[in-house]
Amino acid sequence: MNKARTNPFNTTAMHGALILYTLIALFPVFVILINSFKTRKAIFREPLALPDAESFSMIGYQTVMKQGDFFLYFQNSMIVTVATLFFVLLFGAMAAFALAEYRFKGNTLMGLYLALGIMIPIRIGTVAILEMMVAGGLVNTLWALILVYTAQGLPLAVFILSEFMRQVSDDLKNAARVDGLSEYAIFFQLVLPLVRPAMATVAVFNMIPIWNDLWFPLILAPAEETKTLTLGSQVFIGQFVTDWNAVLSALSMAILPVLILYVIFSRQLIRGLTSGAVK
Amino acid sequence: MTALTLTNVNKSFGDVHVLKDINIEVEDGEFVVFVGPSGCGKSTLLRVIAGLEDATSGEVHIGGTLVNTTPPSKRGIAMVFQSYALYPHLNVRKNMSLALKQERQSKAVIEERVAKASKMLDLEAYLDRYPSELSGGQRQRVAIGRAIVREPKLFLFDEPLSNLDAALRMNTRLEIANLHDTLAASMIYVTHDQTEAMTLADKIVVLRDGRVEQIGSPMELYNNPVNQFVAGFLGSPAMNFMPAGFVSEGDTRTLGVRPEDLRLQPDGDLSAAVQHVEHLGGDTNVVARVKGTQITARLFGQHSIHQGETVNFGFSPGRAFYFNADGLRI
Numbered sequence: 001m002n003k004a005r006t007n008p009f010n011t012t013a014m015h016g017a018l019i020l021y022t023l024i025a026l027f028p029v030f031v032i033l034i035n036s037f038k039t040r041k042a043i044f045r046e047p048l049a050l051p052d053a054e055s056f057s058m059i060g061y062q063t064v065m066k067q068g069d070f071f072l073y074f075q076n077s078m079i080v081t082v083a084t085l086f087f088v089l090l091f092g093a094m095a096a097f098a099l100a101e102y103r104f105k106g107n108t109l110m111g112l113y114l115a116l117g118i119m120i121p122i123r124i125g126t127v128a129i130l131e132m133m134v135a136g137g138l139v140n141t142l143w144a145l146i147l148v149y150t151a152q153g154l155p156l157a158v159f160i161l162s163e164f165m166r167q168v169s170d171d172l173k174n175a176a177r178v179d180g181l182s183e184y185a186i187f188f189q190l191v192l193p194l195v196r197p198a199m200a201t202v203a204v205f206n207m208i209p210i211w212n213d214l215w216f217p218l219i220l221a222p223a224e225e226t227k228t229l230t231l232g233s234q235v236f237i238g239q240f241v242t243d244w245n246a247v248l249s250a251l252s253m254a255i256l257p258v259l260i261l262y263v264i265f266s267r268q269l270i271r272g273l274t275s276g277a278v279k
Numbered sequence: 280m281t282a283l284t285l286t287n288v289n290k291s292f293g294d295v296h297v298l299k300d301i302n303i304e305v306e307d308g309e310f311v312v313f314v315g316p317s318g319c320g321k322s323t324l325l326r327v328i329a330g331l332e333d334a335t336s337g338e339v340h341i342g343g344t345l346v347n348t349t350p351p352s353k354r355g356i357a358m359v360f361q362s363y364a365l366y367p368h369l370n371v372r373k374n375m376s377l378a379l380k381q382e383r384q385s386k387a388v389i390e391e392r393v394a395k396a397s398k399m400l401d402l403e404a405y406l407d408r409y410p411s412e413l414s415g416g417q418r419q420r421v422a423i424g425r426a427i428v429r430e431p432k433l434f435l436f437d438e439p440l441s442n443l444d445a446a447l448r449m450n451t452r453l454e455i456a457n458l459h460d461t462l463a464a465s466m467i468y469v470t471h472d473q474t475e476a477m478t479l480a481d482k483i484v485v486l487r488d489g490r491v492e493q494i495g496s497p498m499e500l501y502n503n504p505v506n507q508f509v510a511g512f513l514g515s516p517a518m519n520f521m522p523a524g525f526v527s528e529g530d531t532r533t534l535g536v537r538p539e540d541l542r543l544q545p546d547g548d549l550s551a552a553v554q555h556v557e558h559l560g561g562d563t564n565v566v567a568r569v570k571g572t573q574i575t576a577r578l579f580g581q582h583s584i585h586q587g588e589t590v591n592f593g594f595s596p597g598r599a600f601y602f603n604a605d606g607l608r609i
Contacts, residue, residue, distance in 0.1 A: 174331050175364035179425075180352030180381035193368045 029255065036060050036248035043244055060245030063236075064253070067246070072225065073232030078257060080142055080228060081210050084149040085203050091150070092157025092202065093165075093195070097187050099158070100165035101173070111162065117155030122148065123215060133220055140223040148216050153206040164198035165191060200268035207265075211258050229254050280343060282307050282433050282465035283328065288337035290320075290327055290489075297323050299489045301337070305433075305467065305482075310459050313469045314476040314512070315486035321469045324486070325435055328467065329358050342432045352381065354433075357426035361438040363418045365410040365425075371397075372406040375425050382429075389428075396427040399461070400454075416447045423455070427462070434466040440475065452478060473513050477501070485509050507606035510535050516564060519574040523601060525549065532609065535600035538564070541576035547593030549574070556584050565590070 034050055035043045042055030049055070064070050099111045122129075129148060130139075138144040168191055176186045192199070217231040233254070236246040283305040290298035297320045305311045313321040326332040328339060330351035339346050346354045357378075365374050372393060379389045397403045400420045410418055419439060426434055436455070440448045456479055459466055470476055476483050477497045485492040485500065485508075493500060493509045504510035510518050516538045523530035526548040541549075551567035551574060558581065565576045565584055576592055584590060603609050 169362060169364065171360040171362045171364035172366070174326075174329075174351075175358065175360055175425075176366075177331060178329060178351045178356065178358045179378035179429075181377075190366065 032248050032251050032255075036245070036252040038245075040245055043248075057245070060243075060247075060249030061253075063243060063246040064249045067235070069224070069227075070232065070250070070253075073227050073229045074253075074257075076142060076226055077211060077229040077254075080145045080149065081207060081261075083142075083146045084153060084210055085206060087146065087150040088153035088157050088206055089199055089203060092154050093161050093192060093199065094187070095154070095158045096161035096165050097191060099162045111158075114158045115155055117151075118159060122152045126215075126219060130219055138220075140221050140226050142221065142226055144220040145216055145226075145228070148220065149206075149210050149213075153202075153210075156205060157202045160202055161195060161198055164195045168194050196268050200265040203265045204262060207261055208258060211254075280307050281305065281340070282309065282342060283467070284338075284340040285324075285328070286338040286340070288324075288327060288339065289335045290323055290332065291335045297489050298327065298334075301489075301491055303484055303491065303494065305465055307465055308463050310466045310468065310479055310481045311484060312476040312480035312482070313467065313484045313486060314471065314473060315492075316512075317471055319486045320489040321471075321486050322437055323489075325358075325437055325467065325469050328433075329356055329435055330354050352378070355431050356433045356435055357429045357431040358435040358437065359419075359422050359426050359439045361441055363410075363422040363442075365418060365421055367410055370407050370409050371402060371413070371421050371424075374410070374421055375428050378425065378429050392428040392430070393424075396424040399427065399458070400424050415443055416451065419443060419451060420454075423458070427458075432465065434464055436466065436468040438470055439468075440470070441472075455479065474515060477513065483513075485512060504600065505608055507533065507535065507602045507608070510600055510602070510608070514538075516575045516577060518600070519572075520602075521569060521572045521574065525569060525572075531604075533602040533604075533606075535602060536574075536594050536598065538575045538577035539579075540594050540598040541574070541578075541592045542594065543578065543582070543590060544593030545591055547591035549592040551590055551592055553584055553586055553588045553590060555586060567592075 031047065035047060037051040037057065037060075038049075038055045039057040039059065042049070042051070042057075046055075051057075095114060099107060099114075133139050133144045138147070172190065172194075173186055176190050181189065212230055213228075214230045214234070217226075217228040221227070222231065229250070233247060233250040236243040236250065281304050283303070285301050285303045288298055288301040289296070301324060303311075313324060315321050323332060327334050328341075330346065330349060334347060341354050341356065351358075366377065369377065375393050375396060376389045379392065384392075393406075394403075397406060400423060402417070402420055402424055405413060405417060405421075410421070413421065419442075422439070439455070440451055443451060452475060455468075459479075468475070468479060480497055482494065483497055483500055484494050487508055493505045495503070497513075500509060500513050504513070507520065511520065514537055518535045518537050519541070520533055520535050523532040523534040526534065549569050551569045553565060553567045554573070555566040557564040557566075560581070561579075563578045563580070563582045563584070565578060565582075567574055567576065567590070574592075601609050
């Protein structure tokens with residue numbers, strides 16, 4: 001930032017606001033974390049107290065490890081999320097490249113059609129999707145989830161990526177054409193690295209709703225071996241008794257992988273690669 | 280042999296007719312400059328030659344082969360872009376060798392050509408740097424190096440100097456001229472800057488509104504422009520135009536006199552009110568008004584002329600150009 005334009009008061013106020021926001025945003029996560037390390041009684045007696053020698057307990061984590069196949073659920077969630085992100089980014093980027101780069105009849109119309117999905121929630125079609133999955137024999141497979149989530153993520157991906165791809169300099173693409181790169185090479189070797197920040201944005205936008213989704217796993221893949229983490233955690237929430245220790249522990253552990261994925265993608269967000277390419 | 284032949288080339292974008300019946304020949308080893316105001320179609324013409332745009336009709340021959348349907352990389356050309364267009368994620372060495380790798384040249388050949396080009400362009404110290412770590416001039420040299428290593432039949436330059444500052448522009452201009460001498464390659468150079476055109480070209484093609492106005496050597500165009508547009512476009516400061524009636528009563532033609540052909544002459548035909556004087560040391564530019572028409576005179580040496588004075592300019596009749604109402608020279 002320009003040094004001449006900063007004054008101590010503004011800086012303090014700005015940082016104060018940001019810190020306040022961070023505290024508010026992190027508070028629920030903090031409560032989940034501390035309570036996951038407490039005994040059941042301590043959770044209800046003093047929900048906001050830190051675990052001490054007396055109230056400390058790993059019972060929640062032990063239950064989670066023993067009951068249900070936590071690692072399988074975990075693995076399922078991971079497979080579904082990563083595979084979906086891969087397909088959304090690959091197909092989304094390809095469609096975006098075609099829309100941004102080539103002049104063909106119906107280009108704008110096609111772009112609008114692909115973006116339409118942003119406005120229509122995919123859950124409206126749940127019944128039809130379920131029927132389709134039954135007909136295709138995909139119920140209770142991870143593929144069912146991957147396909148649905150890919151369809152759900154594509155519209156936004158195409159929309160965002162095509163905007164970014166339009167900004168990649170034409171000269172650069174033309175230089176590559178003169179140098180003999182095929183259109184595929186231009187796409188994979190030149191354009192994709194340049195729109196990496198946009199890809200990271202799309203990945204982050206898509207990742208969290210998929211990871212947290214309960215709806216489609218419950219409907220399309222409720223079998224024991226295809227349960228995702230969110231669905232798996234539901235065994236601890238009963239109609240009459242809820243094992244809060246286990247629920248909180250499961251949730252705490254579920255935060256970790258998203259956090260790691262987020263860190264990976266957000267590093268890309270800040271990295272501007274275009275500098276020095278043109279001008 | 281001809282390096283490039285364009286026969287009746289037309290290009291339209293939808294209803295917009297951008298290039299109209301272009302016929303140009305470029306001989307082997309020739310340096311040809313396309314010059315014209317912005318929007319005249321010179322860059323589009325270069326793209327058609329490169330194969331980045333298809334000609335709507337007409338034929339493009341490079342080195343005697345019809346290339347209308349040949350992709351850019353197979354045309355035996357190399358192009359230098361205005362914005363350099365370096366690959367940001369590759370270092371200088373890889374930027375220069377990418378095209379050769381695509382051609383499946385052997386490692387030894389690539390190594391040798393990159394070494395040769397980087398020596399020619401003084402880039403040896405920068406081979407492992409990335410484009411973002413280079414200055415504008417260095418980036419431009421890398422872009423030129425990327426073209427040289429391909430050893431093309433035809434070099435295409437698309438306004439390569441317009442992003443550089445004045446001093447660097449002059450140096451790079453010289454470098455390009457030297458390069459042309461060393462490589463003895465055919466080059467096509469697009470610019471809107473008439474100084475670049477005059478200094479670099481063996482042959483200048485003046486374009487306006489997608490039409491070729493005149494083709495010829497710089498001095499031919501300077502001494503013998505076919506019309507008012509070419510006359511006004513080449514030369515700096517630009518040629519002065521005024522009604523010929525100013526010097527001979529009843530003449531309806533347009534008179535054109537170059538600023539450098541005007542001289543101070545107490546009994547001169549043009550009595551002018553001085554508006555502004557630019558003292559450049561070696562030259563003095565005088566901007567003045569003759570009966571409401573602004574003229575510029577470029578006088579050699581230093582003169583003490585002041586704003587508001589009235590001076591008389593004269594010129595030798597042999598240095599005057601006359602144009603009819605349509606702008607054609609007569």
